[in-house]
Amino acid sequence: MKTALVQLNSSDDPDDNLGRIQGFVVEAASAGARLVLTPEVSNCVSTSRRHQNDVLREEAEDATLAALRARAAEQNIWLLIGSLGLKTQDVDGRFANRSFLIAPNGEIRARYDKIHMFDVQVTPEETYRESDGYRPGNRAVVADTPFGRIGMSICYDIRFPHLYRALAQAGAQILTIPAAFSYVTGAAHWHSLLRARAIETGCFVLAPAQTGEHASNIGKPRRTFGHSLAVSPWGEVLLDAGMDTGVFIFDMDQSAVAEARRKVPSLTHSRPFEGP
Numbered sequence: 001m002k003t004a005l006v007q008l009n010s011s012d013d014p015d016d017n018l019g020r021i022q023g024f025v026v027e028a029a030s031a032g033a034r035l036v037l038t039p040e041v042s043n044c045v046s047t048s049r050r051h052q053n054d055v056l057r058e059e060a061e062d063a064t065l066a067a068l069r070a071r072a073a074e075q076n077i078w079l080l081i082g083s084l085g086l087k088t089q090d091v092d093g094r095f096a097n098r099s100f101l102i103a104p105n106g107e108i109r110a111r112y113d114k115i116h117m118f119d120v121q122v123t124p125e126e127t128y129r130e131s132d133g134y135r136p137g138n139r140a141v142v143a144d145t146p147f148g149r150i151g152m153s154i155c156y157d158i159r160f161p162h163l164y165r166a167l168a169q170a171g172a173q174i175l176t177i178p179a180a181f182s183y184v185t186g187a188a189h190w191h192s193l194l195r196a197r198a199i200e201t202g203c204f205v206l207a208p209a210q211t212g213e214h215a216s217n218i219g220k221p222r223r224t225f226g227h228s229l230a231v232s233p234w235g236e237v238l239l240d241a242g243m244d245t246g247v248f249i250f251d252m253d254q255s256a257v258a259e260a261r262r263k264v265p266s267l268t269h270s271r272p273f274e275g276p
Contacts, residue, residue: 001147003252004028004036005208005228007241011215012046014055018064020245022071028247029075035147035252037080037208039228040155040180041097044085045210048219049133056095058087065100073106078145082178082208083114083154085134094135099152099178101143109145112152113137116160122184130156140166148173148254151203155179158193161200168201168267173257175203179224180210186225191237199235202261204252206230211243233260 006024010017021042028036043064046052059065064084072079079102086096097114115138117131140163141152151167151174158177167175175197181190198205211226228241230250239250261267 001034001252001254002032002249003206003230004031004033004247004249005206005230005239005241006036006038006247007209007211007226007228007245008039008042009212009214009245010039010042010045010210012044012048012051012055012217012219014043014064017043018067021064022067024247025068025071025077025079026075028249029077031247031249033077033249035078035080037082037176037178037206039082039208039210040178041085041210042082045180045214045222045224046216046219047222048216051218052085052095052133053087053093056085056087059098062086069102069106069108072102072104076104078102078104080150080176080178080206082176088135090135092135095133096137097130097134097154099154099176101150101152110141110143110150110152112141112154113139114154114157115140115163116156118156122182126182126184128182140170142167142170142172147252148257150174150176153177155181158197161197164197164201164203165267168203172201173203173254175201175205177205177207178209179207180222181225183223183225186227190225190227191229194229194231195235195237198231198233200266202233202257202264202267204231204233204257209241211245233257
């Protein structure tokens with residue numbers, strides 16, 4: 001099945017980003033892709049909480065979500081919106097980092113709020129406190145499609161393998177890991193982590209990513225690693241998008257999941273243990 005990863009260089013202007021996203025989605029569908037995936041925070045890459053508060057909207061009012069639902073229906077495709085930054089009703093004012101699976105009729109088939117927050121100090125000059133602006137989710141999500149069960153996640157989740165084992169043991173055959181990965185950690189860990197999650201679970205791993213230097217009207221600009229990846233259930237890199245924006249298409253053979261799990265059925269070999 002033809003599948004497309006969309007690699008973006010989103011700015012902090014959701015309206016400006018939407019036009020490019022829609023163009024890439026149409027391009028992917030025109031090339032025959034039945035499943036199209038966009039990166040984390042497709043609508044707005046920003047380090048300014050004040051700016052985010054000005055431009056982000058709640059789910060019911062978000063123009064990016066509404067337009068992409070309509071575009072999925074128009075093109076008759078499954079669309080994984082990697083994530084959108086959205087306002088919530090939380091009393092502390094924090095946002096949601098929410099991924100959406102859109103069916104070919106434009107309906108929202110599944111939602112997932114990022115569980116693990118990127119609170120790290122990568123270098124003395126590069127510190128992130130995602131939990132200051134975003135509140136974590138608390139529910140793992142799988143969703144059924146005609147081409148397999150999808151387990152949803154976002155970016156920093158990748159460092160928590162127990163989440164992916166739980167998704168696979170719940171029947172997931174495809175893991176989605178949209179990201180806006182730090183350039184420093186991406187260069188060190190991105191390929192290794194994605195391949196490991198595929199090998200451990202016998203799942204396809206689909207990881208559309210943000211890339212490059214992100215234009216910013218307010219706040220410190222961000223730099224992300226790119227290299228959107230598709231990884232087979234055997235751990236082979238099927239597609240590496242490098243650093244360019246655009247649409248990157250590959251063929252996903254669903255039979256590869258059963259074959260990898262037949263060879264190494266580790267999902268069925270869990271055993272209880274004591275300690276440490």
